[in-house]
Amino acid sequence: MRSETENGLWGASLTHRAETAILSEDLSADLVVIGGGFTGCAAALEAARLGASVVVLEAQTIGFGGSGRNVGLVNAGLWLPPETIVAQIGDSAGRRLIAALADAPDRVFNIIDREGISCEATRAGTLHLAHAPSGMKDLRDRYRQSAAFGMDLHLLDAEETRKRTGSAAFHGALFNPAAGTVQPLAYCHGLARAAQTAGARLFENSPAQSVAHDGDVWVVSAQGRKVRAAGLLMATNAYPAAGTKVRAPRCAPVSFSQFATEPLPQDALDHVLPGQEGCWDTGVVMSSIRRDFAGRLIIGGMGNSNGLGGVIHAQWARRKLRTLYPELADLPFEHNWSGRIAMTGDHILRVLSLGPSAYSIFGYSGRGIAPGTVFGTLAAQAILHDAPDLLPVPVVAQYRESLTAAKGAYYEFGATMVHAVQARFGGRR
Known part of the structure; x- marks a missing residue:
């Protein structure tokens, strides 16, 4: 048996890889994304489709973290049953989250069809x-x-x-x-390739070294270069060390x-x-x-x-x-x-405000594909339109475990x- 530390079977069976470079120049954009997994690539795709300029910084390779290592189940909802979600975050917020994630497999498979992503997509439930x-x-x-x-x-x-x-x-x-399966790493690379086609610029092996808000823009340093952007999304989830050296919420x-x-x-x-x-x-x-x-x-x-x-x-x-x-x-x-x-302690994902037009999304608790696609897509809309209410969970100002x-x-x-x-x-x- 071959034992791999990076993506295992999914890496071995990946046939369509997103071709990227290492960040080598200073750039300006409307949105900078830290992390090239489901959430980050879905956000980049949506923002680029909306006409925004986008830069994605991935410390390793696209899908290096949980996005390229999971089971590949495109599930609706969270790990928790509906009544528990409502009990933990309230009736209105809970029902909104449940409704958004009940339709999450539709969003995943619609993107796969729209973008022609080759990822062994099987909607057999x-x-x-x-x-x-x-x-x-x-x-x-x-x-x-x-x-x-x-x-x-x-x-x-x-x-x-x-x-x-x-x-x-x-x-x-x-x-x-309504649910199904995909080859998860192939799906992540498919999102990345689609984002590139829409105009996003993706950089692998370019870990963020620092993040600061300067005037009306965010400045992210990586590889000795700087990316300046009005909006920021941190999407490193369970791999904060792999995605950035910037302090990230812990789970x-x-x-x-x-x-x-x-x-x-x-x-x-x-x-x-x-x-x-x-x-x-x-x-x-x-x-x-x-x-x-x-x-x-x-x-x-x-x-x-x-x-x-x-x-x-x-x-x-x-x-x-x-x-x-x-x-x-x-x-x-x-x-x-x-x-x-x-x-997370209660198995509910979080959207944390980092400052003006900036969020960190984390804590999928084992449900990354469909919720990551939904939250990445909606985070791009929320950042570009300054509309946090587009996100199906309340944005929090702080989080600590x-x-x-x-x-x-x-x-x-x-x-x-x-x-x-x-x-x-x-x-x-």
Whole structure:
């Protein structure tokens, strides 16, 4: 098995890369974006389409962070159920956020169609799988809440779930027909290429060194050069060190690893996720399964496969494969990789005001593709039109979380211990 630290299978299967340069001159623009992930590239695309001049500064490469390392599920909504969102941020704000993110897959797939982005886009829906009887109870409650908020989801019994997944390991599922999957790194590069076509200028390997507001413009220093712009968007999320040396809001870092098999044999393709839905489960230590266009099965789980517990996470992935699909028990894994999720304490993303016409957006808590596209697009509009009310969450003036490193270590320890037990005993959470 090949172990990659940068994007794994997604980097290996990327065919259409955005061609960029290193910042080598002083520039002026209407908007400067720090971070070349989903949020930053979606913002650049929207701003350029609106006729604004845009500069994107990425410290590494496009999609280097979570945007190029995630599962690739284009989900509606947040990780939280609707009633919890409303309870945490209020009825009006909660309903507005829920409505905006319910339509988020539409926005993603419409952009893919409009811009001709080649990213293995598959709108076959997603399955939230009940890992245990307790998980089915959770799904019934989510189904009830979703129906009350006008969402068209379908509750599936164990037999229907077995037919759709090809595995008897699950007790049922919640199916969202509006959702789907993409090759996430390819989608991010597609956004970047579309932004370039619209006139945006993107620079890789150009980490921001300082940000200051000078008069009526923002001045960002990078590579010994300066970019001056009326508006600023910081979009580094779980990779603030990779995106900028400027102080950024902190969230607890949560690692998520993935293991991709070699392409499945034809008889397995006929019954392993034959409809190509993307899946994740109800376990506290969540896991995911999906297929790519080449027919590989991709198993994901919380934990850092490149960290101290890497061997344990790899053993867990092998055990998971054997449990879900005994006939594939010894199928080799071709790739493994890991990425970071920015987890806020309440699992609600934040838009932080940095000053005049400037925002930082972070804390997707594992839901980066569709919400990142929505918030990047709306942030561009809000900055260019000086209209913060366009954003579907209230903009906050400050945000602080304590002990984020300790929380991240706690999450990793918990995932490692659970995976160690399951790898050894096959425990069902």
